[in-house]
Structures are given as C-alpha cells and as structure tokens.
Amino acid sequence: MLKRPPTICLSGTLYIGETHICGPLNLNLPSARWTCILGPSGVGKTTILRVLAGTATNVKLDGTLSTEDEKSLNGRITMMAQADFLMPWLNISENTAFGARLRGEKIDRTAVQDILTRVGLAEHLEKKPHTLSVGQRQRVALARTLLENRPVILLDEPFSTLDALSRIQMQSLSASLLRGRSVVHVTHDVAEAAHLSHQIFLITRTRSFHLSLGTAPPPPRRWGASETLSLQSRLLHLLMEET
Amino acid sequence: MRAAVPLLLLIWYIVPILTGTPPFILPGPDRVLQALWTHHRLLADHLLITIIEILAGLFLASILGWCSAILLASSRTACRFFQPLFLFSQIIPFFALAPILTLWLGYGLSSKIAMTVIIIYFPITSTLFDALIKTPEGWLELAHTMGASRMQILYRIRIPNALPGFASGLRLAAVYAPMGAIIGEWVGASHGLGYLMLLANGQAQTDLMFATVIILAALTLSLHTVVTIISRRFLDHIKD
Incomplete structure (x- = not known):
C-alpha cells in the first residue's frame, strides 16, 4: 500500500564549500504532483x-528542507x-528486486514478475543487463523504482x-505508472516538461521561479495538441530570454 | 612467437659449438633436453614441493589481501593509519627477509610459503583496494536512497564490483608467486626447484640447472594461464 506523499518545501541557497551552486530557491513540491525542474x-x-x-x-544548504508532516524523507x-x-x-x-536484495529482505517474486510485465519485460527475467537495449534497461530501472x-x-x-520513440514510450509509461506519487523530474527538455508536468520550476543562471501553467490541461498532455505545443513554445522562449 | 622459439633454439644450439664454450658453462638445448628426460622423476618430486608452496602462498595472500583491502576501503581511519605502513612495507628488500624467515619458521614449507605471501600480498591487496574504492558513485547513491547499511553496500555492491580487480591482482600474483617460493628455497631448503638449482650448480650439472629453469618458466606460464582462464570463466559467468 502506497503512503500518501508529503508536500515538500526546499528554500534557501546551495553551496559546495564557499562556491555558490544555486539559489536562492523556493521550491514547493505539492503531494502527488509531477514537478519538472527545467533549466x-x-x-x-x-x-x-x-x-x-x-x-x-x-553540499551545504543555507535554508530549510521541510515536509508537511515534519518527518524525514529517509x-x-x-x-x-x-x-x-x-x-x-x-x-x-x-536487478528489479535490488532494493530488497540489498537490505537482505525477502523478495516478493510475484511482485517482481508483475512489475516487469507492466513495463513490458516479462520475457526477459533471466537475462543479464548487457543483453538489453538502452530503452529496455531504463524500463528495468523504472521497474526497480x-x-x-x-x-x-x-x-x-x-x-x-x-x-525519440523509446523516449516517448518511456515518458507515457512513467506518467501512467507513477501516478499518485510526488515526482520531482529534472530535465532540460521543454517538450518533456510540457508533456508531463503539473507544475514547472524554471532555473536559469540568474534566477529561479515557479511557472504558472494557467489553463493548460492536466498531464500527461497529448503530443502535438495545440495547448502542449503552446506550453512548449512558451517554455522555450522563457529559457531563451533568461539565458 | 612460433617462428621465434625454433630460431632461439637454433642460436642456442649453434653458439656453444661456434664459440667452443664447454657444456658446464653453456650446455646446448640437446643436453638440456637430455637432462630433462634423465632427471624427470627428480624434477617432478621437487616441482611438486614448489607447486604446493606457490598454491598455499596464493591462497593465504588472497585471504590476507581481501581482509586488508576491505579494512582499508571501509574505514578512513584505518586507511589513514595502515596505508603508509602498507606502502612502506614495499621498500624492504624481500631477498633480505628470506634468511630471517628461515630462522623463524625453519627449513620446511612454512618459510617458503611466507616468502611467497610477502611477495604477492601487495599486488593482490593494491589492485583489490583500487577496485573496491572505485565503485561508481551513482550505485552508492542509489543504495543510500534504498536505505542500505555500509555493510550491505560492501557485500552487495563493492565486493561483486571489485571481483575483476581481484582477478587482475591474482594474474599478477601468479607470475610473482614462483619467484617468492624460489627465493625461499635458495636461502634454506631440502626440497623444491630452487634447492635443486643450487644443488645442480654446486655439482657443476649446468644442464640440470637449465632444465630446472625451463621447468620453472613453464610452471609460471602455466600458472598464469590457468589463473587467467579460471578468472575469465568466473567473470564471464557472473556477467553472462
């Protein structure tokens, strides 16, 4: 049974030693929403x-990382x-059951088989990773996740x-299988962000801000639909203006 | 290689004849082959002892190498404390240690095994330690988010990932191990190829000495080949 994802808030500036990495940030990640960090x-x-x-x-965070239930994210x-x-x-x-294997827990083989079937790899259970294509390997990583x-x-x-084709297939598969979870997705692909996000957080070298998606329909948005293409174009323009 | 061996044998055969070098200084290949045949039982008996010393040395050095490399890779304090000592130990001339080991451990197998271990411990530990600390950072971060402990990461990620490194160290050790056993036998022994070399030298049986050297070279080559084949099969098995 999946626990309800907490709302997460990250605010402050990130440093490595004395070197400024990014910020000031005010990143609000609502529960069960897909947030793209684009930049x-x-x-x-x-x-x-x-x-x-x-x-x-x-990395030193000069600020706070908090959750609505005040519990750790560990x-x-x-x-x-x-x-x-x-x-x-x-x-x-x-590999799919690597988490349980790593922690020395009992492996639920039925669950492993079920998840690999959902990602379309039911025929490949006994194969080693090097025998799979890059796209298939990413499916295994998704199944493990x-x-x-x-x-x-x-x-x-x-x-x-x-x-391109595997990317679209993986994006649709992920959007469907990760529904109900809070997803924080780092990308520099505006099409991906326009397709998948409930909200977009834009980071450039000069500033970072939440982007209002206005009246855009909920994700995953249809490829080629005018509202998706318009959002994509808006994101691209914003990135070009900011950089 | 195939052309070089007969050519070298031919040169070896011709040089003593042309220069008039007596057989007790440089025996020709025919004499050495004859010595190999005549003394094959004697050579086999001494070879067996040297093989036992080498295999025991490889086994013990591998265990010690694993323990040391894991200790150094798992604890920064241990690494800071032991690594300089570990490197310093390589400055000591091994040949000088052989008489001391014979004094402490006697003329039996122990001192030769100890000498072998001392010689091959460093390549095994060093390659294994490098492999253990070179675990991809992404794997470690993944394991961290999965809630794994340091021991679980070591057992499930670092060690399996370091096996090719261990195989490299073992291949290197297979070449150096016979040297360790022979040095031990030169200093004080009553059996083994090193002892037989000294004996043959003392009795001016240069052909037997050359035969022993050939057996030793063949042994080293075979050992390296066997270790390479076994490690390759094992690594292929875990990869395929």
Missing part, C-alpha cells in the same frame, strides 16, 4: 535532487537517474539517452 545544464538541477535524496553530503524517497545503474552481475529479475514503492520519486534526466 540549462550546469545550473545545479541535479544538486537539488541530491539534496532532496540526502546524498549530497558535500525511506520515503527513491531515485532514477540518466544512467540505469543496473548491476551487471545480476539478471533483470534480481516502482518496486521500492516509495511515495516520492526523483527523476534525473532518465529519458535523455533514449532515442
């Missing part, structure tokens, strides 16, 4: 995810990155290495 490379988008994940041990968050991070010595089924059953999902440009 050019090198503005600190991934660092924000690492701060949320609690893995940015070298154990409620999981991450899917640009690289799939599959373990080459484990097969697809073992889903099996962790965490309410908050951090996505760090997970579709950027895929070809």
